[in-house]
Amino acid sequence: MSTRSIATPLPARWFRTTPDSSSLTRPRLLARSLIDVARLDDNIRGYEQLTGVTGDLRMPIPDFGGLELAAVDTMLLIASARPFTSIQRETAYSVIVPSLTAELDRLRTTGTEVLEPPETILPGSRARVRYPDGSIAELVEHRPQADEKARPPVPATADRTARLLLRKAVSRAAFDDTVALYETLLDTAVADHARPEGRYDVQLARIGELLIVGTDGPEYTETGAVRLAVLTSAPRDLPGAQPLAYSAAQATSRHHVVRLHDGWRAEIWDPAVFVSARTVGT
Structure with missing residues (x-):
């Protein structure tokens, strides 16, 4: 328009x-x-x-x-x-x-x-x-206003350790269809696809800024309302984040949930789960 x-x-x-x-x-x-x-x-x-x-x-x-x-x-x-x-x-x-x-x-x-x-x-x-x-x-x-000039972007900090994503949790049965739908809606192909090892069958797909989580496991479905995810290998270093329902030892695991500085809850994933399970061609 x-x-x-x-x-x-x-x-x-x-x-x-x-x-x-x-x-x-x-x-x-x-x-x-x-x-x-x-x-x-x-x-x-x-x-x-x-x-x-x-x-x-x-x-x-x-x-x-x-x-x-x-x-x-x-x-x-x-x-x-x-x-x-x-x-x-x-x-x-x-x-x-x-x-x-x-x-x-x-x-x-x-x-x-x-x-x-x-x-x-x-x-x-x-x-x-x-x-x-x-x-x-x-x-x-x-669209720019009359005489509006773009402000030069500020580069991210050199020691950036966290990436903030939107999160959408669905059942395993709906996972493939949801991934295909959001690839179309966002006009963006899946960048990373993972199947982390664990008690429950979990699949992850990152489409641009969106992380889709598919599983029927209670550890994940009970956090279905969590709408943010953070990819970080250093969860203890997240400013203002407080672990929820997990012990201090589990705060170093590949998956847990935290409360951010403003009260939002976010699911934490170690980026290594994607590196170890990346699918060729995705």
Whole structure:
């Protein structure tokens, strides 16, 4: 969807390292954290410390419900002084797309339903959709404002040891179909595929910023609501993370769950499970 820049001065604190998303080679998937605006600065710092990555956008949008958005790695922080609407709370993903029109045309062939049609907003344009599995996503096309210049990106820290991913847990029976669906929805092929050794039959597939976990084991299905994953070989070194329901000794194992600095729970995986089980051609 082509949009004209809204003729208005940009708010203070506004910056984007990529004001024009048409340069993206594939959709960028982001987790969504809805927070009070008073917590925004602390949460930005927390995710920067966790991931070793500096935030790449901050967008106050005073005319759109008084929102202020900030992205750090794969986390989109959505801050407001007002209560969030039910549809905002139900939306699982934000997806920055190269072209909103082209993305909607592509998704129609998958059975995706448009819940909110395209509209022009300060960052560019947006629409809200429901994927075939019931997950709701907000699609956003970024376009630069008049005289807006990209802020140069800050390289990740040299000692970065953690990678933040979105997590989707499904039954083993649904795993293959879910992987195929999200390869299509995200226009991205599986990058890593693993089958870690353990008591239960677990399969992992990473599609861009999404980790799909397939198993029927209770150790995993009981954490089905956990929506983040962290790949790290040094779980004890995660800033602000507290192990949940695991002993201190198990905090060095290849899999456990932690509470992050802001209360979100995340499943921890050692990247070695992918190295040891990577499938040729995936």
